[in-house]
Amino acid sequence: MPKAHVTTIVNGYEVEFLCEPHETLLDVLRNSLNLTGTKEGCSTGDCGACSVTLDGRLVCSCLVLAPEVEGRDIGTIEGIADKEHLHVIQQKFLEHAALQCGICTPGLIVSTKALLEENPDPTEEQARYYLAGNLCRCTGYDKIIRAVLDAAETMRAETLKEGA
Amino acid sequence: MSEARQFKYVGQRSIRPDGFDKVTGRANFGADLSLPGMIWGKILRSPHAHAWIKSIDTSRAEAHPGVMSVATFDDMAAVSSESISAGEGATDLRDLARNCLAQDKVLYHGHAVAAVAARTERIAEEALDLIDVQYEVLAPVMDVRDAMEAGAPVLHDDMFTEGLPETPEKPSNIATRAELKKGDVEQGFAEADLIIERDFYTPTVHQGYIEPHACTVRYDPDGQSMVWCCTQGHFDVRASTSRLLGIELSKLKVIASEIGGGFGGKTTIYLEPVALILSKKSGRPVKMVMDRDEVFRASGPGSATRNHVKIGAKKDGTITAMQAKLCYEAGAFKGSPMMPGCMSIFTPYDVENAYVEGYDVVVNKPKVAAYRAPGAPQAEFAAETVVNELAAELGIDPIDMRLKNAAKEGTQTLYGPKLKPVGLVECLEAAKNSDHYKSALKENQGRGVASGFWFNIGGPSSVIINMHPDGTATVVEGSPDIGGSRASMALMAAEELGLSLEKINLIVADTESLAYSATTGGSRTTFATGMAVIEAAQDAVQQMKERAASVWNVTAEQVDWVDGVAINTTGDEKLTAAEICQGADRTGGQISGRGNINARGAGPSFAVHIADVEVDKETGYTHVVRYTAIQDAGKAIHPSYVEGQFQGGAVQGIGWALNEEYIYNKDGVMENPGFLDYRIPLASDLPMIDTIIVEVPNAFHPFGVRGVGETGIVPPLAAVTTAVGQAIGVAMYELPCSPPKIIKAIKDAAA
Numbered sequence: 001m002p003k004a005h006v007t008t009i010v011n012g013y014e015v016e017f018l019c020e021p022h023e024t025l026l027d028v029l030r031n032s033l034n035l036t037g038t039k040e041g042c043s044t045g046d047c048g049a050c051s052v053t054l055d056g057r058l059v060c061s062c063l064v065l066a067p068e069v070e071g072r073d074i075g076t077i078e079g080i081a082d083k084e085h086l087h088v089i090q091q092k093f094l095e096h097a098a099l100q101c102g103i104c105t106p107g108l109i110v111s112t113k114a115l116l117e118e119n120p121d122p123t124e125e126q127a128r129y130y131l132a133g134n135l136c137r138c139t140g141y142d143k144i145i146r147a148v149l150d151a152a153e154t155m156r157a158e159t160l161k162e163g164a
Numbered sequence: 165m166s167e168a169r170q171f172k173y174v175g176q177r178s179i180r181p182d183g184f185d186k187v188t189g190r191a192n193f194g195a196d197l198s199l200p201g202m203i204w205g206k207i208l209r210s211p212h213a214h215a216w217i218k219s220i221d222t223s224r225a226e227a228h229p230g231v232m233s234v235a236t237f238d239d240m241a242a243v244s245s246e247s248i249s250a251g252e253g254a255t256d257l258r259d260l261a262r263n264c265l266a267q268d269k270v271l272y273h274g275h276a277v278a279a280v281a282a283r284t285e286r287i288a289e290e291a292l293d294l295i296d297v298q299y300e301v302l303a304p305v306m307d308v309r310d311a312m313e314a315g316a317p318v319l320h321d322d323m324f325t326e327g328l329p330e331t332p333e334k335p336s337n338i339a340t341r342a343e344l345k346k347g348d349v350e351q352g353f354a355e356a357d358l359i360i361e362r363d364f365y366t367p368t369v370h371q372g373y374i375e376p377h378a379c380t381v382r383y384d385p386d387g388q389s390m391v392w393c394c395t396q397g398h399f400d401v402r403a404s405t406s407r408l409l410g411i412e413l414s415k416l417k418v419i420a421s422e423i424g425g426g427f428g429g430k431t432t433i434y435l436e437p438v439a440l441i442l443s444k445k446s447g448r449p450v451k452m453v454m455d456r457d458e459v460f461r462a463s464g465p466g467s468a469t470r471n472h473v474k475i476g477a478k479k480d481g482t483i484t485a486m487q488a489k490l491c492y493e494a495g496a497f498k499g500s501p502m503m504p505g506c507m508s509i510f511t512p513y514d515v516e517n518a519y520v521e522g523y524d525v526v527v528n529k530p531k532v533a534a535y536r537a538p539g540a541p542q543a544e545f546a547a548e549t550v551v552n553e554l555a556a557e558l559g560i561d562p563i564d565m566r567l568k569n570a571a572k573e574g575t576q577t578l579y580g581p582k583l584k585p586v587g588l589v590e591c592l593e594a595a596k597n598s599d600h601y602k603s604a605l606k607e608n609q610g611r612g613v614a615s616g617f618w619f620n621i622g623g624p625s626s627v628i629i630n631m632h633p634d635g636t637a638t639v640v641e642g643s644p645d646i647g648g649s650r651a652s653m654a655l656m657a658a659e660e661l662g663l664s665l666e667k668i669n670l671i672v673a674d675t676e677s678l679a680y681s682a683t684t685g686g687s688r689t690t691f692a693t694g695m696a697v698i699e700a701a702q703d704a705v706q707q708m709k710e711r712a713a714s715v716w717n718v719t720a721e722q723v724d725w726v727d728g729v730a731i732n733t734t735g736d737e738k739l740t741a742a743e744i745c746q747g748a749d750r751t752g753g754q755i756s757g758r759g760n761i762n763a764r765g766a767g768p769s770f771a772v773h774i775a776d777v778e779v780d781k782e783t784g785y786t787h788v789v790r791y792t793a794i795q796d797a798g799k800a801i802h803p804s805y806v807e808g809q810f811q812g813g814a815v816q817g818i819g820w821a822l823n824e825e826y827i828y829n830k831d832g833v834m835e836n837p838g839f840l841d842y843r844i845p846l847a848s849d850l851p852m853i854d855t856i857i858v859e860v861p862n863a864f865h866p867f868g869v870r871g872v873g874e875t876g877i878v879p880p881l882a883a884v885t886t887a888v889g890q891a892i893g894v895a896m897y898e899l900p901c902s903p904p905k906i907i908k909a910i911k912d913a914a915a
Contacts, residue, residue: 037189097804102186103424140815
């Protein structure tokens with residue numbers, strides 16, 4: 001079967017790639033576009049390590065077929081920081097030691113950003129349920145949830161300051 | 165060590181040196197390296213749990229135009245039975261070979277049989293179907309109790325039980341019998357007012373690291389072959405892989421990628437020798453990455469066990485005798501952590517009379533790998549549960565019961581040495597005084613406490629500290645950073661060098677750039693590699709003092725080193741580290757500090773956990789509502805990562821207690837090889853995990869460090885199940901306490 005030609009936006013820039021019909025967005029990100037920050041933990045949509053946004057919606061990139069992203073807008077972990085300036089969420093993950101091995105971290109940061117765009121002031125319970133699709137085996141989630149709630153608070157304060 | 169030492173950096177909650185890379189996606193893990201010309205390898209796995217391999221025909225796969233090489237057991241070097249170091253504990257080289265690729269028998273569903281490398285991963289997968297394997301299917305044996313019975317299907321007809329007075333004439337599935345004893349248990353039980361004995365079952369569980377096993381390799385017939393892989397110990401990967409390839413140790417360079425969790429499961433090899441064979445036969449670099457399904461079916465897991473524990477106590481709570489029989493599944497090849505189970509089970513108790521017998525038994529499941537405090541959670545679960553029952557029957561608070569019998573300095577352990585100063589009593593007291601323990605429970609809730617013990621290990625670590633002309637230092641270590649250990653190394657280096665943290669860079673070096681360092685495991689890294697960092701830093705400081713002394717024409721003893729500055733005590737001159745290093749060529753050459761040590765004196769770490777659960781008696785669902793982990797860290801170098809170890813261990817233990825288990829069908833096929841059905845704890849399952857760091861310094865470490873990584877998984881099994889038992893009014897002895905088991909227990913009790 002001939003390869004499909006796909007044009008899409010990744011982290012704000014237009015990219016093109018060729019893919020086979022069975023390939024997933026995760027395969028293409030990692031193997032064709034060299035964006036290996038998005039991780040593969042299960043390839044069945046159970047672990048969240050491959051979380052990306054597709055037109056602003058949080059998805060598991062292992063469950064999206066690559067040809068489906070024609071003309072779409074994809075956000076990955078590589079697009080979260082503003083060049084060398086870390087996003088507040090990334091900074092808070094570091095300050096709270098919310099990562100140990102770090103394999104789930106890209107997915108959790110992408111998911112946290114989606115959470116806080118949807119709900120800038122989540123309760124602990126809301127954060128826990130929103131992030132229930134992102135497995136972490138190292139931390140027991142305590143420090144992750146603290147980082148998320150602290151990031152939310154900081155981002156709300158920044159928004160208020162910008163509004164004033 | 166000086167008790168009064170005031171630390172400037174140690175104890176800070178600093179940002180980890182590898183932080184930026186880890187939160188931006190830049191960090192490279194096992195599956196993240198690709199090489200020019202690289203092809204993909206995949207493994208054909210056994211569809212049977214137990215079968216003879218009659219024949220393997222790879223000709224159709226080899227004829228596929230996209231396939232570049234095929235590997236079977238015959239491609240591996242001939243190796244005989246020999247014990248080799250494998251991180252935590254030892255493994256048999258011949259078994260290791262036969263686990264990487266089956267020889268003449270498959271011993272579990274998912275056992276590797278052959279491998280293919282092809283232009284794409286997809287082609288490699290398709291080509292697996294072109295390999296024809298003829299099997300003669302045998303009955304599998306899937307439970308340690310069945311495997312020990314006479315007449316059970318025998319996995320290895322050349323395995324005769326070791327540790328018996330006489331070697332048996334017939335082969336069996338029992339690899340080893342061991343026993344440990346002190347005092348006289350019969351007399352101890354005779355002195356008891358109350359004796360309780362129970363049977364326990366713990367299922368096969370998986371370490372559950374989120375990153376599957378992965379490697380990229382390049383075989384080089386002339387020079388040096390290369391393995392890039394996610395491992396807890398690349399030096400041990402080099403040793404075992406080179407043996408299975410039949411090449412010299414020095415012809416293989418192993419680079420440890422960042423590692424996405426291991427918990428003991430990445431202390432051995434699976435893919436590396438197979439990938440190298442495929443690379444050798446194709447002339448191409450080869451990448452192999454396991455699917456999650458393969459990770460469950462063919463890597464890890466932790467031993468299932470059937471254990472029996474009997475404990476006697478006087479009315480006042482004094483324990484008079486402790487006895488256990490522990491049966492551990494090793495999986496397909498001998499070598500379960502039965503021995504550390506036997507050694508650890510009663511260590512939290514200062515009891516005069518104790519007896520433990522243990523059995524290491526093979527079954528048709530994947531060969532077990534180390535899993536965080538290997539062997540201890542299963543054994544201590546049984547002992548701690550019985551202690552809780554004794555306390556309840558005697559009307560004694562379970563913490564008071566433990567305080568009355570607590571192991572302390574001078575306690576004679578069952579396994580040999582007398583304990584040095586340890587922090588169990590301090591942990592118990594902290595637990596008793598915690599707000600959590602004083603709080604009231606609500607309806608349908610229960611509370612459990614349990615203590616836990618793990619030995620911790622030391623061993624060889626090598627560290628070089630290179631000083632640079634700008635006064636910064638690069639710490640070159642050989643311990644893969646699995647949970648933030650670079651942060652601890654940086655703090656210890658900063659402390660000893662007197663340089664601020666931003667002047668310290670950290671590298672986890674490959675097997676060429678540094679002398680041997682033992683595998684990250686046994687909670688050894690912050691202790692042992694930390695000691696090597698301190699020694700290397702002291703060496704660098706001494707050299708810098710000597711250089712300053714030579715400039716000032718004084719002796720090194722006349723130079724002080726304060727905050728990274730050399731001070732002439734005979735005058736008022738000063739030289740910074742940067743000035744000394746800039747002038748190094750004029751004073752004798754560039755400066756590197758060296759710390760190649762074999763660390764002794766790893767201090768054991770005790771823990772006490774308190775678990776509150778609420779059980780929905782209609783659905784059987786258990787919710788952990790409050791949890792506190794208390795543990796002795798000796799000295800917490802980076803408190804946040806110490807807490808993180810306590811919390812992570814606690815939550816893995818909660819998963820083990822409540823949800824996690826391999827579910828097998830009658831043919832020995834695992835039916836839940838994915839994260840949907842093998843359910844590790846989610847964020848929504850848990851409360852915050854409160855922590856209390858106890859610090860009883862380890863006299864053998866310059867800063868007082870004890871390893872903290874493993875002990876935290878030991879107490880949760882008994883703490884959580886005791887809480888569940890209290891909530892439903894029925895004691896639980898079989899893990900996991902999943903909803904169906906809880907509902908059945910409630911119904912059976914009512915009937």
